[in-house]
Amino acid sequence: xxxxxxxxxxxxxxxxxxxxxxxxxxxxxxxxxxxxxxxxxxxxxxxxxxxxxxxxxxxxxxxxxxxxxxxxxxxxxxxxxxxxxxxxxxxxxxxxxxxxxxxxxxxxxxxxxxxxxxxxxxxxxxxxxxxxxxxxxxxxxxxxxxxxxxxxxxxxxxxxxxxxxxxxxxxxxxxxxxxxxxxxxxxxxxxxxxxxxxxxxxxxxxxxxxxxxxxxxxxxxxxxxxxxxxxxxxxxxxxxxxxxxxxxxxxxxxxxxxxxxxxxxxxxxxxxxxxxxxxxxxxxxxxxxxxxxxxxxxxxxxxxxxxxxxxxxxxxxxxxxxxxxxxxxxxxxxxxxxxxxxxxxxxxxxxxxxxx
Amino acid sequence: xxxxxxxxxxxxxxxxxxxxxxxxxxxxxxxxxxxxxxxxxxxxxxxxxxxxxxxxxxxxxxxxxxxxxxxxxxxxxxxxxxxxxxxxxxxxxxxxxxxxxxxxxxxxxxxxxxxxxxxxxxxxxxxxxxxxxxxxxxxxxxxxxxxxxxxxxxxxxxxxxxxxxxxxxxxxxxxxxxxxxxxxxxxxxxxxxxxxxxxxxxxxxxxxxxxxxxxxxxxxxxxxxxxxxxxxxxxxxxxxxxxxxxxxxxxxxxxxxxxxxxxxxxxxxxxxxxxxxxxxxxxxxxxxxxxxxxxxxxxxxxxxxxxxxxxxxxxxxxxxxxxxxxxxxxxxxxxxxxxxxxxxxxxxxxxxxxxxxxxxxxxxxxxxxxxxxxxxxxxxxxxxxxxxxxxxxxxxxxxxxxxxxxxxxxxxxxxxxxxxxxxxxxxxxxxxxxxxxxxxxxxxxxxxxxxxxxxxxxxxxxxxx
Ligand SMILES: Cc1cc2nc3c(=O)[nH]c(=O)nc-3n(C[C@H](O)[C@H](O)[C@H](O)COP(=O)(O)OP(=O)(O)OC[C@H]3O[C@@H](n4cnc5c(N)ncnc54)[C@H](O)[C@@H]3O)c2cc1C
Numbered sequence: 006x007x008x009x010x011x012x013x014x015x016x017x018x019x020x021x022x023x024x025x026x027x028x029x030x031x032x033x034x035x036x037x038x039x040x041x042x043x044x045x046x047x048x049x050x051x052x053x054x055x056x057x058x059x060x061x062x063x064x065x066x067x068x069x070x071x072x073x074x075x076x077x078x079x080x081x082x083x084x085x086x087x088x089x090x091x092x093x094x095x096x097x098x099x100x101x102x103x104x105x106x107x108x109x110x111x112x113x114x115x116x117x118x119x120x121x122x123x124x125x126x127x128x129x130x131x132x133x134x135x136x137x138x139x140x141x142x143x144x145x146x147x148x149x150x151x152x153x154x155x156x157x158x159x160x161x162x163x164x165x166x167x168x169x170x171x172x173x174x175x176x177x178x179x180x181x182x183x184x185x186x187x188x189x190x191x192x193x194x195x196x197x198x199x200x201x202x203x204x205x206x207x208x209x210x211x212x213x214x215x216x217x218x219x220x221x222x223x224x225x226x227x228x229x230x231x232x233x234x235x236x237x238x239x240x241x242x243x244x245x246x247x248x249x250x251x252x253x254x255x256x257x258x259x260x261x262x263x264x265x266x267x268x269x270x271x272x273x274x275x276x277x278x279x280x281x282x283x284x285x286x287x288x289x290x291x292x293x294x295x296x297x298x299x300x301x302x303x304x305x306x307x308x309x310x311x312x313x314x315x316x317x318x319x320x321x322x323x324x325x326x327x328x329x330x331x332x333x334x335x336x337x338x339x340x341x342x343x344x345x346x347x348x349x350x351x352x353x354x355x356x357x358x359x360x361x
Numbered sequence: 362x363x364x365x366x367x368x369x370x371x372x373x374x375x376x377x378x379x380x381x382x383x384x385x386x387x388x389x390x391x392x393x394x395x396x397x398x399x400x401x402x403x404x405x406x407x408x409x410x411x412x413x414x415x416x417x418x419x420x421x422x423x424x425x426x427x428x429x430x431x432x433x434x435x436x437x438x439x440x441x442x443x444x445x446x447x448x449x450x451x452x453x454x455x456x457x458x459x460x461x462x463x464x465x466x467x468x469x470x471x472x473x474x475x476x477x478x479x480x481x482x483x484x485x486x487x488x489x490x491x492x493x494x495x496x497x498x499x500x501x502x503x504x505x506x507x508x509x510x511x512x513x514x515x516x517x518x519x520x521x522x523x524x525x526x527x528x529x530x531x532x533x534x535x536x537x538x539x540x541x542x543x544x545x546x547x548x549x550x551x552x553x554x555x556x557x558x559x560x561x562x563x564x565x566x567x568x569x570x571x572x573x574x575x576x577x578x579x580x581x582x583x584x585x586x587x588x589x590x591x592x593x594x595x596x597x598x599x600x601x602x603x604x605x606x607x608x609x610x611x612x613x614x615x616x617x618x619x620x621x622x623x624x625x626x627x628x629x630x631x632x633x634x635x636x637x638x639x640x641x642x643x644x645x646x647x648x649x650x651x652x653x654x655x656x657x658x659x660x661x662x663x664x665x666x667x668x669x670x671x672x673x674x675x676x677x678x679x680x681x682x683x684x685x686x687x688x689x690x691x692x693x694x695x696x697x698x699x700x701x702x703x704x705x706x707x708x709x710x711x712x713x714x715x716x717x718x719x720x721x722x723x724x725x726x727x728x729x730x731x732x733x734x735x736x737x738x739x740x741x742x743x744x745x746x747x748x749x750x751x752x753x754x755x756x757x758x759x760x761x762x763x764x765x766x767x768x769x770x771x772x773x774x775x776x777x778x779x780x781x782x783x784x785x786x787x788x789x790x791x792x793x794x795x796x797x798x799x800x801x802x803x804x805x806x807x808x809x810x811x812x813x814x815x816x817x818x819x820x821x822x823x824x825x826x
Contacts, residue, residue: 275464
């Protein structure tokens with residue numbers, strides 16, 4: 006099914022007799038590859054920008070619009086989505102980014118997908134076309150259905166249109182790459198930065214012990230801020246320009262993954278990094294700790310059951326993003342899933358979408 | 362009979378000084394900051410522990426008695442208005458700051474902790490809690506969560522929702538659920554996002570995990586006076602188009618300036634048609650560079666007088682008038698209704714002049730003070746409640762203004778919530794199917810219809826009017 010309008014989405018939902026798997030650009034293979042007994046509702050033809058007034062700092066587009074198209078459009082007006090939406094370079098769509106609830110390293114400073122979504126139009130299990138939120142940058146009217154859709158993986162309904170807030174893009178960027186003596190040293194340096202007033206844009210850790218710190222802003226001030234960063238951390242390698250930009254693009258598009266590795270998103274706090282790292286090192290995996298130690302990306306080339314068990318034992322929940330068909334959520338159950346099921350029973354009484 | 366039984370059950374949980382049932386004790390709770398609506402509850406309880414809240418909710422569920430959570434009662438939309446048959450659960454004493462975790466930049470607090478108390482507790486670590494409603498020294502985090510409250514920094518930092526990581530809730534049938542956690546990220550549907558702004562309809566927030574950020578190192582605050590509202594608005598457009606991202610952009614009209622200057626000496630030029638406040642904040646070098654740019658823009662604008670704060674004292678002087686504006690209106694009117702619609706920034710000029718026309722047509726003064734950076738208007742309709750029919754006229758005008766915002770592509774409330782006051786305007790913004798879905802969800806979570814019932818959705822009968 007390849008609807009080209011929200012009405013065709015409504016029709017498809019009404020007609021369907023098996024649970025629907027909603028697919029955007031198919032860039033998140035573990036979430037968009039179908040299993041037997043399902044039908045795929047593909048939204049890549051439901052695309053196009055509907056409204057963009059740069060002065061408003063907002064745009065509205067159909068859910069199947071590619072992130073890269075949006076990013077080009079914003080860049081022409083000196084604007085961006087400041088959270089490095091993942092997989093933009095691999096065909097990810099707006100709706101997919103929202104439903105998967107993914108944000109990249111830039112999420113550290115200003116918030117992620119959940120913080121920039123303002124409004125949604127969506128089709129419920131009864132085939133009704135609904136709206137939630139608004140098209141302005143601030144709103145407290147009615148239940149926040151737009152946020153509820155973040156991370157819902159199309160289990161609550163089909164998002165057909167989204168409105169996002171955008172920001173003016175920073176004039177320049179600079180990144181310090183610091184090779185620390187140990188993971189603990191890198192973590193300790195990160196802690197020192199967490200309450201410092203340098204306005205850090207992103208902090209990532211690449212095991213075994215590399216700290217990446219990104220600053221963004223006006224050019225002259227930026228070099229002074231980088232000097233201050235050096236005073237805090239000691240001398241690291243400074244990246245600028247294209248090389249600097251490429252580094253973060255590669256991180257958000259997961260270019261570091263080896264062929265055949267699946268990718269798992271695991272929300273964490275910095276405190277769990279030492280034990281998680283100790284548990285995974287030498288195993289069949291690569292790790293990147295992003296968003297100031299709030300997110301682990303695990304590249305896994307073993308059996309999915311094994312990582313499922315490791316995460317459960319560590320009391321961590323995970324989301325499979327890249328990989329073969331199968332369960333989306335692994336590890337310990339995400340918080341309040343029983344409550345989420347009650348919500349789903351209301352939005353999708355008929356069971357038109359995959360279960361949660 | 363059942364009622365007496367319910368009260369004696371409450372008495373088994375609360376000592377007599379924390380279970381209020383006498384008329385004189387109940388009166389302070391009959392309305393919130395929107396005093397046009399009044400209702401006396403059957404009882405008010407003052408829990409000091411989460412368990413007491415949970416037991417009360419469980420009791421209400423068993424007896425099908427409605428309950429309304431109350432923080433500090435500063436709601437401007439009648440959100441904390443009691444139900445005549447119900448109990449008010451007043452949470453001011455549920456106010457422990459459980460911990461501040463500086464390393465993880467978070468604070469775990471109980472619902473009755475005041476907004477400002479969080480920032481005070483975080484200050485020794487160089488951190489603060491960003492959302493800053495003007496009522497921040499009194500209003501509670503629980504109330505902020507229920508209403509998704511805002512403040513002056515929403516364009517850059519978002520609202521309450523953008524700063525809540527986790528919430529422990531007692532649902533309307535007495536179960537406990539923990540949503541979110543301590544990480545900035547999550548997997549699974551964003552239930553924290555759904556709960557924030559649910560206005561008490563999904564149950565009571567007991568404990569909240571808040572995100573903290575480093576205190577900005579440096580501020581630059583500019584006050585500019587204009588002889589027309591349009592000139593001030595045009596300047597906002599230029600600032601926004603320049604690529605700067607100020608922490609706050611605020612505007613006050615002449616009537617508000619007059620009120621502020623009568624109440625306290627903020628040193629505002631009283632002849633200005635509009636005053637603009639723009640504030641930059643962040644790392645010192647960055648702010649200095651941005652300030653050069655901002656000064657250029659303001660100096661090239663139609664401002665006839667410009668003042669920049671040179672230090673913290675001058676900065677708080679500039680803000681004193683703005684933060685006290687609502688209170689100051691009391692000096693020039695017997696009563697007022699504040700509206701809270703948001704419009705696309707490019708529509709500000711058109712909407713403000715339509716408000717002027719409506720004001721003349723209704724013969725009622727409207728004082729405008731607003732978050733210009735995010736298009737969130739606060740038109741205050743001034744009236745005299747002792748004059749026959751004037752409140753009704755004021756409410757009608759307020760309603761017209763709210764509809765006007767929606768017609769211009771905006772929303773009915775930016776931060777004060779729908780509550781009792783704006784529930785009939787939900788139809789302006791949402792279709793019947795949208796409202797039906799919200800109500801179905803509300804019924805599923807609150808099957809007995811006891812959690813802050815009567816709010817948010819269009820209905821009939823408003824007590825006290
Ligand atoms: C002078 C003044 C200035 C203001 N300025 C601003 C401003 O700048 N920005 C802004 O956004 N608002 C502002 N407000 C409005 C108000 O302060 C906010 O809405 C605030 O969040 C209310 O907090 P409260 O503790 O007083 O809650 P209350 O008024 O007691 O309750 C508000 C709502 O929250 C519910 N509630 C309270 N606690 C809980 C809980 N623990 N769990 C579930 N539901 C709960 C209540 O049932 C009610 O529906 C202002 C109000 C005043 C009087």
